[in-house]
Amino acid sequence: MSSSLPPGPRLPNLLQTARLIATPLGFLDECAERYGDCFTLRVLGLNSPPVVFFSDPEAVQAIFTTLADQFDYGKVTQVFRPLVGHESLIMQQGDRHRRQRKMLMPALHGEQLNGYGSVIQAITQDITAPWAVGQTLSIRERMADISLEVILRVVFGIDPGPRCDALRQRLAKLLEAITAPLYSVQFFLPPLQQNLGPSSPWGGFLQQRAEIDGLIFEEIRNRRAQSSAHQPSATADPTSNPSTEPKDVLGLLMTMTDGEGQPLSDQELRDQLMTLLLLGHETTAGGLTWAFYWLSTHPQALAQLQQELCDAPADLDPMALAQLPYLSAVCQESLRLNPIALISQPRKLKQPLDLAGYHFEPGAVLIPCIYTSHRRAATYGDPLQFRPERFLEQKFSAAEYFPFGGGSRNCIGMALSLYEMKLILAQIVSRYSLSLAAKGTVRPQRRGITFVPGDNFRLRIEQDRACGLNKIALAD
Numbered sequence: 001m002s003s004s005l006p007p008g009p010r011l012p013n014l015l016q017t018a019r020l021i022a023t024p025l026g027f028l029d030e031c032a033e034r035y036g037d038c039f040t041l042r043v044l045g046l047n048s049p050p051v052v053f054f055s056d057p058e059a060v061q062a063i064f065t066t067l068a069d070q071f072d073y074g075k076v077t078q079v080f081r082p083l084v085g086h087e088s089l090i091m092q093q094g095d096r097h098r099r100q101r102k103m104l105m106p107a108l109h110g111e112q113l114n115g116y117g118s119v120i121q122a123i124t125q126d127i128t129a130p131w132a133v134g135q136t137l138s139i140r141e142r143m144a145d146i147s148l149e150v151i152l153r154v155v156f157g158i159d160p161g162p163r164c165d166a167l168r169q170r171l172a173k174l175l176e177a178i179t180a181p182l183y184s185v186q187f188f189l190p191p192l193q194q195n196l197g198p199s200s201p202w203g204g205f206l207q208q209r210a211e212i213d214g215l216i217f218e219e220i221r222n223r224r225a226q227s228s229a230h231q232p233s234a235t236a237d238p239t240s241n242p243s244t245e246p247k248d249v250l251g252l253l254m255t256m257t258d259g260e261g262q263p264l265s266d267q268e269l270r271d272q273l274m275t276l277l278l279l280g281h282e283t284t285a286g287g288l289t290w291a292f293y294w295l296s297t298h299p300q301a302l303a304q305l306q307q308e309l310c311d312a313p314a315d316l317d318p319m320a321l322a323q324l325p326y327l328s329a330v331c332q333e334s335l336r337l338n339p340i341a342l343i344s345q346p347r348k349l350k351q352p353l354d355l356a357g358y359h360f361e362p363g364a365v366l367i368p369c370i371y372t373s374h375r376r377a378a379t380y381g382d383p384l385q386f387r388p389e390r391f392l393e394q395k396f397s398a399a400e401y402f403p404f405g406g407g408s409r410n411c412i413g414m415a416l417s418l419y420e421m422k423l424i425l426a427q428i429v430s431r432y433s434l435s436l437a438a439k440g441t442v443r444p445q446r447r448g449i450t451f452v453p454g455d456n457f458r459l460r461i462e463q464d465r466a467c468g469l470n471k472i473a474l475a476d
């Protein structure tokens with residue numbers, strides 16, 4: 001067992017921190033190339049503790065499972081507190097975190113997804129209907145439109161109408177603002193969080209947040225009023241009225257009770273909705289944008305996907321559609337090459353630990369690195385090639401392939417986002433032929449918490465294909 005830390009660059013701490021902020025992908029590539037599966041950076045400012053990045057599946061697996069109790073989590077999510085609130089899942093630790101996950105899980109998995117499929121398809125249909133042959137599109141923006149609408153309808157459960165329009169407009173404005181570096185810096189530096197009136201940056205944010213909260217609370221009040229009006233009588237069989245079954249995440253959460261049998265308060269509901277919005281919107285849109293990027297640069301893969309969709313039975317329901325093997329492999333391979341989050345949540349050691357042949361002292365920060373793991377030559381042959389087939393030929397473990405993180409804090413929206421990505425992708429590529437219209441090389445670009453194709457990534461609509469629309473039957 002070596003008493004020294006894994007190797008790493010000798011640059012001063014502040015320079016390492018600056019490199020990780022300015023050119024994270026290049027810096028991580030360089031370190032993985034030079035130091036291999038495990039390297040130490042000092043990227044948390046002047047007095048940075050050792051921050052150790054892992055891509056060796058054995059070590060990653062241990063961090064996610066057997067070693068889980070030896071870490072503290074949570075500090076990095078503090079920057080989101082002003083947006084998501086104190087009650088948010090991502091602000092919780094230990095038992096409270098476990099209880100909240102248990103409560104949220106059913107709304108984002110299994111049977112519930114079934115009901116979301118036709119809504120996702122209808123939204124995609126509405127947003128893509130005006131697309132015309134010859135038109136050039138910013139796919140990232142269009143995917144963001146679709147994914148925001150999915151959150152509004154499937155997560156918030158808001159029916160189209162004036163409240164939905166008002167919320168969409170305010171949320172889109174806020175979500176755009178927080179991706180701008182100058183605006184978002186105030187979330188990282190609490191001394192900048194001064195309310196100097198609505199025209200000051202922080203005052204403006206507080207005002208936007210209050211307007212959004214007002215609309216969400218109004219929706220919750222309305223839903224509570226509706227559900228008490230439809231409350232079945234004590235003698236009636238509650239399962240006999242299917243219209244009372246919640247069809248969205250908010251509706252389901254409103255039926256839940258916490259450990260003491262108490263329903264969630266309006267504030268708790270609001271905080272969870274904002275959490276799902278913040279973590280579920282740009283991420284899914286980014287994942288989709290990369291899938292379109294890879295398909296547009298690999299016509300063979302696009303043709304194979306279109307063929308699979310054409311060959312599928314005409315009456316395929318959304319759940320079965322999402323099981324199509326090549327469609328699934330395309331999404332997996334896109335998320336491998338361009339994981340939307342570069343790392344799983346950093347874990348701070350509470351006690352000394354021996355791992356991967358090294359000894360770590362309390363205070364060291366350990367990071368399962370999604371980005372370097374997904375480009376590891378020992379796991380993936382030709383790691384930089386877009387080759388969806390690799391997911392049909394081989395099964396990768398949860399420590400080799402983990403675009404949604406791992407362990408007790410892995411992504412709770414994984415099933416929903418994969419489902420959404422597949423349905424949207426299938427519907428668009430079976431309807432349209434698209435070609436790359438970007439000028440120059442498309443490079444990954446930071447957008448809030450995600451990395452997406454640069455703004456020059458555009459697609460041109462070449463052909464309105466007859467095949468898809470009939471195939472991807474839109475349920476009413």
Ligand code: HEM
Pocket residue numbers: 089090101155275276277279280281283284287339340341343344345346403404405406407408409410411412413414416417
């Ligand atoms: C392609 C889409 C997405 C990707 C790549 C993604 C990725 C991730 C990653 C890497 C984490 C951190 C896991 C860890 O630290 O190990 C995470 C956490 C989380 N994600 Fe996602 N996500 C996506 C979509 C969504 C969606 C659609 C939702 C909700 C509607 C969502 C909700 C969350 C939440 C609430 C957490 C925090 C879980 C916790 O702290 O217990 N994500 N996601």
